[in-house]
Amino acid sequence: MGEAPEAVNAEVWDAYGTHHLRRGTKPPEATRIDWGFEGGGPGCEILGELTGRRVLDLGCGPARHAAHLAGAHGALVDAVDASAGQYERARARHGSLPGLRLVLADAVEHLRSAEPYDVVYSVNAVPYVDPHRLLPALAGALRPGGTLCFTVLHSNRRGDGPSDRVAARPETLWLAGGGAVTVHMWVLTPELWTELLTEYGLRVEGIDVLDTPEDGNRASYRLFRVTRPVRVSSRPRVDKPPLAHAALGVGAIVFGPRGLLLGRHRRGTWELPGGTVEPGESLRGTVVRELGEETGLAARPGDVRLLGTLLDDAGGVVRMTVAARVTAWRGEPSDQPGERVGRWRWFALDRLPEQLFVCSAQALTLWRPGLPIDHTPAYTTPFGTGTGDG
Secondary structure: OOOOHHHHHHHHHHHHHHHHHHHOOOOOOOOOOOOOOOOOOOOHHHHOOOOOOEEEEEOOOOOHHHHHHHHHHOOEEEEEEOOHHHHHHHHHHHOOOOOEEEEEOOHHHHHHHOOOEEEEEEOOOHHHOOHHHHHHHHHHHEEEEEEEEEEEEEEOOOOOOOEOOOOOEEEEEEOOOOOEEEEEEOOEOHHHHHHHHHHOOOEEEEEEEEEOOOOOOOOEEEEEEEEOOOOEOEEOOOOOOOOHHHOEEEEEEEEEOOEEEEEEEOOOOEEOOEEEOOOOOOHHHHHHHHHHHHHOOEOOHHHEEEEEEEEEEEOOEEEEEEEEEEOOOEOOOOOOOOOOEEEEEEEOHHHOOOOEEHHHHHHHHHHOOOOOEOOOOOEEEEOOOOOOOO
16 A cells, blocks of 8 residues: 555655755745735735734745735744745745744644634645644634635646545646656545535635636636634524424433534534434433434433423424433444434534534533524523533
């Protein structure tokens, strides 16, 4: 088997930086951020106010953009690159610039250890790292309300378009002075990038198309404008009202040291385990049954604490959801055959994904009223045991 894509990329970028270091390549001073091509697309204005704000340039290369933001806009910029050659180029050119800190580090390792940033941006570096490794680290390193802007390859010079599955593919990187190397990039559709960003608690505010101005060159990039929301959104799963016989359901809150358990419905919402009450079934029995059917986790009725009822209007049908806290369980969550909800994951309460199912959002704010989740109002009746179970 060959090397993992990220390991290949690390070797290539280290060689690339050393190549330019030996050649003495000196890129021109930046007067703006060139997101895809020189002079193309918007400038740094999409990053918002920068004076005095903590900014991260991810995959900074020779740090020309970072130097511009620190020098011309008064930003406090950390410029991070994993290539020793690129780091040395940046240090030789901009090492003494006030407001600029150059960092030689793996992107994800830096994100996991850094204090939160107001702004994070990356010019063409994001596709070189597995998004399932990078995006949660990015979300964690961005303060609530912060801005993330980055470009990704959409189609290459030949016009090969993006993929609808999360996998890396080989791409050719051309070197100054001749020669080429092969890198591995995650070239994904905008829809898939949006789904991944949403999954990790980020909100896509806009996507710009950046096409090359060169004749015969079909390369195209997408510029993503993203925020980490201060409050998490919710939405209905479908526009149609529920069937009248299926308007009573439960939502199971499974929360432990690893976080809160949520799964992705095939219609795109993130939600708690749960479902409709069957005839003759107790509410605790429904929680235990649905938990097992959807996640494979085993619990007992005595492990279930009923928190209260939530009444809302779904398309003219009065819907009632009973929120429940599962206090003990056995097993590991996994996708179950024939179920509509899967991709079970543990989420920290301050890193909840966007687009929670409305009923799950309502149940969570009944359990923890301080959670920053927006949802349609529901008439709430807490049960006598209260909601503060930790």
